[in-house]
Amino acid sequence: MTPILVIDPGHGGIDPGGGSNQLFTEKEKNLQISLYQYSRFQTLNIPVAITRTGDTTLTSDDRATLVRNSGARYCISNHVNAGGGRGAEVIYSIYSSPTFPRLILDDLEAEGMPGRRIFTRTLPNNPSKDYYFMHRETGSVETVIIEYGFADNPLDAEKLDRDWRELAEGVVRSFCEYTNRPYKPPTQTNPGDGGGANVPEWKQEAIDWMFKEGLLTNEDWRHEPDKPLPLWAEAVILKRLYEKLRTP
Numbered sequence: 001m002t003p004i005l006v007i008d009p010g011h012g013g014i015d016p017g018g019g020s021n022q023l024f025t026e027k028e029k030n031l032q033i034s035l036y037q038y039s040r041f042q043t044l045n046i047p048v049a050i051t052r053t054g055d056t057t058l059t060s061d062d063r064a065t066l067v068r069n070s071g072a073r074y075c076i077s078n079h080v081n082a083g084g085g086r087g088a089e090v091i092y093s094i095y096s097s098p099t100f101p102r103l104i105l106d107d108l109e110a111e112g113m114p115g116r117r118i119f120t121r122t123l124p125n126n127p128s129k130d131y132y133f134m135h136r137e138t139g140s141v142e143t144v145i146i147e148y149g150f151a152d153n154p155l156d157a158e159k160l161d162r163d164w165r166e167l168a169e170g171v172v173r174s175f176c177e178y179t180n181r182p183y184k185p186p187t188q189t190n191p192g193d194g195g196g197a198n199v200p201e202w203k204q205e206a207i208d209w210m211f212k213e214g215l216l217t218n219e220d221w222r223h224e225p226d227k228p229l230p231l232w233a234e235a236v237i238l239k240r241l242y243e244k245l246r247t248p
């Protein structure tokens with residue numbers, strides 16, 4: 001199915017990204033957020049694609065080409081900022097409207113991350129061209145670059161480390177709102193339903209490890225230790241593990 005949305009975890013592979021600190025590297029945080037959103041959009045039946053599912057190196061060209069050729073109308077490029085500042089920023093193309101960026105910033109604020117600003121930026125020598133290649137080279141796709149917070153700000157860093165799921169979910173919600181698609185929050189712990197009650201610690205520890213490593217991202221399954229996974233999910237886990245092991 002042609003995706004309507006492409007999620008782009010910024011950086012990856014040999015490029016760790018500048019928004020790193022002692023708690024995380026930017027490429028990992030971007031991927032964590034992106035895989036979560038990827039799985040959430042699938043749950044919400046929104047056709048979605050992703051530019052990388054593992055620690056892959058992508059050139060600017062590879063990345064823009066993937067987005068441009070995806071057939072999608074929208075692209076969310078996930079990043080973590082650095083350089084002294086506080087809060088979230090959303091950067092959009094000079095050729096698109098601030099509506100979606102504004103919704104995103106509002107939802108990130110609702111999840112407890114201060115909204116710093118939304119803005120556009122042009123090439124210094126050509127005011128008719130976007131500064132960022134993800135805007136300039138992705139054709140007619142409406143691409144937003146989200147900087148979830150500053151890695152070098154202790155408050156942002158802690159928030160990103162602890163509440164990245166909530167922030168990622170805020171963006172899922174704003175996309176549904178913007179594109180008029182029904183939104184349903186992720187299902188909460190439902191003890192008894194999937195065997196979530198009285199789970200021995202060693203079982204839950206192993207499950208939590210899979211989420212921490214980004215091997216499993218669908219939160220609905222975290223509290224269903226005794227339910228079998230569909231074959232495709234097992235395949236995704238093995239594929240992610242394989243990609244993880246293959247890239248040094």
Ligand SMILES: [Zn+2]
Nearest residue numbers: 010017079080
């Ligand atoms: Zn970045």
